[in-house]
Amino acid sequence: MILNETFALADGISIPKLGLGTWRIDDAAVVQVVRDALAIGYRHFDTAQAYGNERGVGKGLRASGIARDELFVTTKLAAESKTYADAKSRIDGSLHALGLDHIDLMLIHSPQPWTEFREGGNFDAGNLEAWRALEEAQQAGKLRAIGVSNFERGDLDNILRHGTVKPAVNQVLAHVGNTPFDLIDYCRAKDVLVEAYSPVAHGAALQHPMLVELAAKYGVGVAQLCIRYCLQLGLLPLPKSTNADHMRSNAGVDFDISEDDMSALRGSGDAIDYGEASAFPVFGKPRQVAQSSANA
Numbered sequence: 028m029i030l031n032e033t034f035a036l037a038d039g040i041s042i043p044k045l046g047l048g049t050w051r052i053d054d055a056a057v058v059q060v061v062r063d064a065l066a067i068g069y070r071h072f073d074t075a076q077a078y079g080n081e082r083g084v085g086k087g088l089r090a091s092g093i094a095r096d097e098l099f100v101t102t103k104l105a106a107e108s109k110t111y112a113d114a115k116s117r118i119d120g121s122l123h124a125l126g127l128d129h130i131d132l133m134l135i136h137s138p139q140p141w142t143e144f145r146e147g148g149n150f151d152a153g154n155l156e157a158w159r160a161l162e163e164a165q166q167a168g169k170l171r172a173i174g175v176s177n178f179e180r181g182d183l184d185n186i187l188r189h190g191t192v193k194p195a196v197n198q199v200l201a202h203v204g205n206t207p208f209d210l211i212d213y214c215r216a217k218d219v220l221v222e223a224y225s226p227v228a229h230g231a232a233l234q235h236p237m238l239v240e241l242a243a244k245y246g247v248g249v250a251q252l253c254i255r256y257c258l259q260l261g262l263l264p265l266p267k268s269t270n271a272d273h274m275r276s277n278a279g280v281d282f283d284i285s286e287d288d289m290s291a292l293r294g295s296g297d298a299i300d301y302g303e304a305s306a307f308p309v310f311g312k313p314r315q316v317a318q319s320s321a322n323a
């Protein structure tokens with residue numbers, strides 16, 4: 028069963044192959060969500076400083092009584108944290124909010140602050156400062172592994188060239204119809220595990236006719252198909268759900284998508300359009316509204 032399987036990170040640390048996403052689950056509600064997931068068998072949880080729910084995630088984990096070494100907790104350093112001193116203090120802030128003496132994996136949430144996401148600004152120096160704070164916290168035993176998120180090839184090269192420790196993970200947007208194959212190949216060549224966030228396209232994949240039809244062929248749900256797709260690409264999927272039935276079903280992915288169907292899914296980029304859900308809705312940045320042709 029997938030919940031009992033692990034990937035090995037480059038430094039030998041085991042990471043459960045399926046994690047529960049917690050974005051947009053508020054701090055009070057997430058306590059029960061974590062408890063439900065633990066009861067189903069989830070042991071890997073993905074939170075972030077930006078989600079404002081580290082306290083609740085930690086509370087749910089601690090209340091379970093499950094041994095700490097059976098749990099895997101990821102959090103993320105705020106995207107705007109680009110100085111050593113700020114990153115250092117925020118790492119301690121996460122430990123405090125989670126109520127844990129160590130975190131299994133901590134990621135730089137984004138190479139740019141959200142307000143400047145993919146705007147072309149250069150944050151290499153700031154990312155190296157944040158990385159140094161993560162490296163030191165790892166050395167001090169506060170973090171078991173460290174990594175990045177939303178990093179493109181150039182962002183990754185900056186850390187690979189100038190950091191002391193290599194990122195264990197790059198967590199990126201990846202789902203059927205929107206899979207960054209080149210970046211995935213590059214990460215793999217550098218021994219960086221790729222985690223797939225929004226593996227069911229924030230839920231938009233669930234209604235897509237092509238996916239509905241293919242899921243029916245395998246006798247599974249669309250979310251299961253999407254999660255299995257990520258796993259067969261060697262990615263670690265992080266589906267979010269607040270519904271225990273959905274969490275259970277998302278862990279039921281012990282089936283094989285045929286090579287032909289994988290090939291069709293891999294090549295579906297142009298055929299699948301999830302509209303707004305295809306793009307990552309950036310924290311704190313007003314959504315860009317596409318100009319209609321009537322305005323052109």
Ligand SMILES: NC(=O)c1ccc[n+]([C@@H]2O[C@H](COP(=O)([O-])OP(=O)(O)OC[C@H]3O[C@@H](n4cnc5c(N)ncnc54)[C@H](OP(=O)(O)O)[C@@H]3O)[C@@H](O)[C@H]2O)c1
Pocket residue numbers: 047048049050051073074136176177198199223224225226227228229230233248250251265266267268269270272273274276277307
């Ligand atoms: N690093 C980053 O910048 C970043 C960005 C975005 C996300 N993430 C991480 O990735 C996680 C997942 O991404 P996401 O939250 O954007 O979206 P997602 O996991 O692709 O989709 C979540 C949506 O799908 C629904 N869903 C899930 N399983 C289902 C099922 N079996 N049947 C029916 N509906 C189902 C959920 O509703 P229900 O609750 O009703 O099941 C929810 O509305 C986040 O929570 C977060 O941890 C990271």
